[in-house]
Amino acid sequence: MEHLSPEQLRELKELLLRRRAEVLKRLESFLSDPTLKASGEIGDEVDSADLEMARLTKIRLRERETVYLKKVEYALRKMEEGTYGICENCGRPIAYERLKARPVAVYCIECKTKLEAEGEE
Numbered sequence: 865m866e867h868l869s870p871e872q873l874r875e876l877k878e879l880l881l882r883r884r885a886e887v888l889k890r891l892e893s894f895l896s897d898p899t900l901k902a903s904g905e906i907g908d909e910v911d912s913a914d915l916e917m918a919r920l921t922k923i924r925l926r927e928r929e930t931v932y933l934k935k936v937e938y939a940l941r942k943m944e945e946g947t948y949g950i951c952e953n954c955g956r957p958i959a960y961e962r963l964k965a966r967p968v969a970v971y972c973i974e975c976k977t978k979l980e981a982e983g984e985e
Contacts, residue, residue: 867960954974958970
Protein backbone atom coordinates (compact mmCIF):
# COMPACT_ATOMS: atom_id res chain seq x y z
CA MET A 865 0.00 0.00 0.00
CA GLU A 866 3.04 2.23 -0.39
CA HIS A 867 1.35 3.99 -3.30
CA LEU A 868 -1.25 5.36 -0.89
CA SER A 869 -0.30 8.00 1.66
CA PRO A 870 -1.38 7.57 5.29
CA GLU A 871 -3.88 10.39 4.74
CA GLN A 872 -5.33 8.67 1.66
CA LEU A 873 -5.60 5.37 3.55
CA ARG A 874 -7.35 7.09 6.46
CA GLU A 875 -9.78 8.77 4.08
CA LEU A 876 -10.52 5.50 2.25
CA LYS A 877 -10.97 3.61 5.51
CA GLU A 878 -13.43 6.22 6.77
CA LEU A 879 -15.29 5.98 3.47
CA LEU A 880 -15.48 2.18 3.75
CA LEU A 881 -16.65 2.37 7.37
CA ARG A 882 -19.37 4.88 6.39
CA ARG A 883 -20.48 2.64 3.54
CA ARG A 884 -20.59 -0.36 5.89
CA ALA A 885 -22.74 1.57 8.38
CA GLU A 886 -25.10 2.69 5.60
CA VAL A 887 -25.48 -0.85 4.25
CA LEU A 888 -26.05 -2.29 7.72
CA LYS A 889 -28.73 0.33 8.35
CA ARG A 890 -30.48 -0.56 5.08
CA LEU A 891 -30.23 -4.27 5.84
CA GLU A 892 -31.70 -3.64 9.28
CA SER A 893 -34.65 -1.86 7.68
CA PHE A 894 -35.29 -4.94 5.55
CA LEU A 895 -35.67 -7.01 8.73
CA SER A 896 -38.59 -4.89 9.89
CA ASP A 897 -40.21 -4.62 6.45
CA PRO A 898 -43.56 -6.44 6.57
CA THR A 899 -43.65 -6.85 2.77
CA LEU A 900 -40.69 -9.24 2.96
CA LYS A 901 -42.70 -11.74 4.96
CA ALA A 902 -44.84 -14.12 2.98
CA SER A 903 -48.45 -13.26 3.57
CA GLY A 904 -51.13 -15.86 4.04
CA GLU A 905 -53.88 -13.35 3.39
CA ILE A 906 -55.72 -13.65 0.12
CA GLY A 907 -56.63 -10.39 -1.61
CA ASP A 908 -57.61 -9.90 -5.17
CA GLU A 909 -55.13 -11.26 -7.70
CA VAL A 910 -53.83 -7.84 -8.78
CA ASP A 911 -53.07 -6.78 -5.20
CA SER A 912 -51.47 -10.13 -4.54
CA ALA A 913 -49.33 -9.92 -7.69
CA ASP A 914 -48.28 -6.35 -6.86
CA LEU A 915 -47.32 -7.35 -3.32
CA GLU A 916 -45.38 -10.35 -4.56
CA MET A 917 -43.52 -8.23 -7.12
CA ALA A 918 -42.64 -5.66 -4.44
CA ARG A 919 -41.51 -8.44 -2.10
CA LEU A 920 -39.28 -10.04 -4.75
CA THR A 921 -37.79 -6.67 -5.67
CA LYS A 922 -36.94 -5.98 -2.04
CA ILE A 923 -35.43 -9.45 -1.66
CA ARG A 924 -33.18 -8.77 -4.67
CA LEU A 925 -32.18 -5.42 -3.18
CA ARG A 926 -31.40 -7.08 0.14
CA GLU A 927 -29.26 -9.68 -1.63
CA ARG A 928 -27.41 -6.93 -3.51
CA GLU A 929 -26.78 -5.04 -0.27
CA THR A 930 -25.46 -8.24 1.34
CA VAL A 931 -23.03 -8.79 -1.54
CA TYR A 932 -21.85 -5.19 -1.31
CA LEU A 933 -21.38 -5.53 2.46
CA LYS A 934 -19.13 -8.54 1.85
CA LYS A 935 -17.07 -6.47 -0.60
CA VAL A 936 -16.72 -3.67 1.96
CA GLU A 937 -15.67 -6.16 4.65
CA TYR A 938 -13.16 -7.70 2.23
CA ALA A 939 -11.68 -4.27 1.45
CA LEU A 940 -11.35 -3.47 5.16
CA ARG A 941 -9.69 -6.85 5.76
CA LYS A 942 -7.24 -6.20 2.90
CA MET A 943 -6.50 -2.81 4.42
CA GLU A 944 -5.61 -4.46 7.73
CA GLU A 945 -3.43 -7.02 5.91
CA GLY A 946 -1.63 -4.29 3.98
CA THR A 947 -2.78 -5.49 0.55
CA TYR A 948 -5.54 -2.96 -0.08
CA GLY A 949 -5.28 -1.07 -3.33
CA ILE A 950 -3.29 -3.75 -5.14
CA CYS A 951 -4.86 -5.18 -8.30
CA GLU A 952 -5.74 -8.84 -7.80
CA ASN A 953 -5.10 -9.51 -11.48
CA CYS A 954 -1.78 -7.83 -12.31
CA GLY A 955 -0.42 -6.91 -8.86
CA ARG A 956 0.02 -3.22 -9.72
CA PRO A 957 -1.35 -0.41 -7.55
CA ILE A 958 -4.94 0.68 -8.10
CA ALA A 959 -5.11 4.44 -8.64
CA TYR A 960 -6.25 6.46 -5.64
CA GLU A 961 -8.85 8.20 -7.80
CA ARG A 962 -10.38 4.81 -8.66
CA LEU A 963 -10.39 3.71 -5.03
CA LYS A 964 -11.99 6.96 -3.97
CA ALA A 965 -14.76 6.48 -6.54
CA ARG A 966 -15.11 2.75 -5.84
CA PRO A 967 -13.38 1.85 -2.55
CA VAL A 968 -14.24 -1.85 -2.95
CA ALA A 969 -12.36 -2.10 -6.28
CA VAL A 970 -10.05 -5.12 -6.51
CA TYR A 971 -8.79 -4.47 -10.05
CA CYS A 972 -6.96 -1.54 -11.60
CA ILE A 973 -8.91 0.18 -14.35
CA GLU A 974 -6.86 -1.49 -17.09
CA CYS A 975 -7.52 -5.01 -15.80
CA LYS A 976 -11.18 -4.25 -15.05
CA THR A 977 -11.68 -2.98 -18.59
CA LYS A 978 -9.92 -6.02 -20.03
CA LEU A 979 -11.93 -8.46 -17.87
CA GLU A 980 -15.21 -6.78 -18.81
CA ALA A 981 -14.30 -6.97 -22.49
CA GLU A 982 -13.56 -10.68 -22.07
CA GLY A 983 -16.85 -11.15 -20.22
CA GLU A 984 -15.18 -12.41 -17.04
CA GLU A 985 -16.28 -9.67 -14.70
